[in-house]
Amino acid sequence: MERQNIFTILARDGHARRGRLSTAHGTVETPVFMPVGTVGSVKAVCPADLKDVGAQIILGNTYHLYLRPGDELVARRGGLHRFMRWDGPILTDSGGFQVFSLNELRRLGEEGVEFRSHLDGSRHLFTPEKVVSIQRNLGSDVMMVLDECPPGGSDRDYVARSLGLTTRWARRCREAYPAGAGEQHLFGIVQGGIYEDLREESLAQLAGIGFEGYALGGLSVGEKKADMYRILAHMGPRLPENAPRYLMGVGTPLDIVTGIENGIDMFDCVLPTRNARNGTLYTSQGKVNIKRAEFREDDSPLDPACSCYTCRTFSRAYLRHLYVAKEILSFRLNTIHNLRYFLDLTARARTAIEAGTMAALKAEIAAAYPEDGA
Ligand SMILES: CN(C)CCSCc1cc(N)cc2c(=O)[nH]c(N)nc12
Numbered sequence: 194m195e196r197q198n199i200f201t202i203l204a205r206d207g208h209a210r211r212g213r214l215s216t217a218h219g220t221v222e223t224p225v226f227m228p229v230g231t232v233g234s235v236k237a238v239c240p241a242d243l244k245d246v247g248a249q250i251i252l253g254n255t256y257h258l259y260l261r262p263g264d265e266l267v268a269r270r271g272g273l274h275r276f277m278r279w280d281g282p283i284l285t286d287s288g289g290f291q292v293f294s295l296n297e298l299r300r301l302g303e304e305g306v307e308f309r310s311h312l313d314g315s316r317h318l319f320t321p322e323k324v325v326s327i328q329r330n331l332g333s334d335v336m337m338v339l340d341e342c343p344p345g346g347s348d349r350d351y352v353a354r355s356l357g358l359t360t361r362w363a364r365r366c367r368e369a370y371p372a373g374a375g376e377q378h379l380f381g382i383v384q385g386g387i388y389e390d391l392r393e394e395s396l397a398q399l400a401g402i403g404f405e406g407y408a409l410g411g412l413s414v415g416e417k418k419a420d421m422y423r424i425l426a427h428m429g430p431r432l433p434e435n436a437p438r439y440l441m442g443v444g445t446p447l448d449i450v451t452g453i454e455n456g457i458d459m460f461d462c463v464l465p466t467r468n469a470r471n472g473t474l475y476t477s478q479g480k481v482n483i484k485r486a487e488f489r490e491d492d493s494p495l496d497p498a499c500s501c502y503t504c505r506t507f508s509r510a511y512l513r514h515l516y517v518a519k520e521i522l523s524f525r526l527n528t529i530h531n532l533r534y535f536l537d538l539t540a541r542a543r544t545a546i547e548a549g550t551m552a553a554l555k556a557e558i559a560a561a562y563p564e565d566g567a
């Protein structure tokens with residue numbers, strides 16, 4: 194069955210693209226930031242909050258949902274959208290990355306990756322076929338292939354061998370879910386570490402198999418920022434032109450704008466949700482550490498340039514009080530704001546690309562976050 198083109202480019206500004214991705218649960222305006230909802234919830238906020246802050250597509254995670262509550266239980270409850278009452282698009286990572294980041298005990302082989310659950314120590318094997326089956330049970334709109342993400346700083350020989358395994362696994366994922374097999378999209382993940390030639394080799398192999406979208410993996414895993422930016426500049430524009438491009442696990446506000454100017458369409462990062470819970474808030478004037486004593490009697494809004502519920506309603510003094518008192522409401526209000534900041538940033542980028550003013554947006558973000566470019 195001929196697949197209709199799922200991704201349309203509406204405008205460009207240099208390598209930056211303003212696009213539209215169609216999924217079974219609606220269209221996604223790109224560039225887009227995707228809030229992370231690893232175990233079926235974006236921590237501290239509910240679906241109504243997510244809609245209110247402008248979330249379009251959120252992330253779920255194969256590893257976590259497979260272990261608890263179980264992908265088959267979620268399937269029996271009607272799939273992840275129904276289970277968590279999120280009716281917009283969902284992207285799920287394949288789980289390999291989480292196996293490596295959460296488990297000391299794991300064994301990597303041609304068949305797949307064997308690991309012990311971080312919850313109860315039970316033994317499991319993730320194969321390419323298994324992670325596709327889990328993501329089909331979850332019903333995610335975008336599935337990721339099983340890949341190996343070499344740790345930052347891995348030597349070239351290891352990275353070269355690893356990308357071969359990632360390609361063989363990607364091919365098995367595609368065979369388990371051929372193009373046109375259903376409404377879910379399958380994205381390939383380009384590896385190759387900090388080596389341009391290995392990155393191009395990984396991409397050529399994946400493009401030869403054919404996926405609905407392509408992700409840059411293996412970045413923001415401890416490598417030097419300069420190395421990440423070098424690979425991003427080299428590979429962003431080289432990813433297939435008419436497919437969505439996803440930079441996994443990135444990043445800071447400046448990383449995101451830099452990714453957009455290098456042709457990336459989709460981003461996910463735990464920074465807004467994780468930092469909300471430790472009081473680090475992102476604003477138009479840079480980071481605000483809400484627990485600082487200077488805010489004790491500050492009646493001004495967190496960010497005068499932000500129109501989120503938190504900034505419209507509460508003072509910095511109150512947000513500081515909630516945080517210091519360890520009130521649960523602090524997590525929710527801080528998360529609402531931080532997500533709104535990252536979602537507004539990509540919304541502003543969409544407008545900037547249409548207007549040809551991405552350079553000005555980047556200069557503004559670089560000035561507000563001078564420490565990010567380090
Ligand atoms: C919450 N997010 C961090 C989870 C989704 S993105 C996870 C993630 C992050 C990073 N930096 C690299 C990789 C990678 O190379 N492969 C895979 N499969 N996932 C990755």
Ligand SMILES: [Zn+2]
Pocket residue numbers: 495496499500501502503504505529530531533
């Ligand atoms: Zn706000």
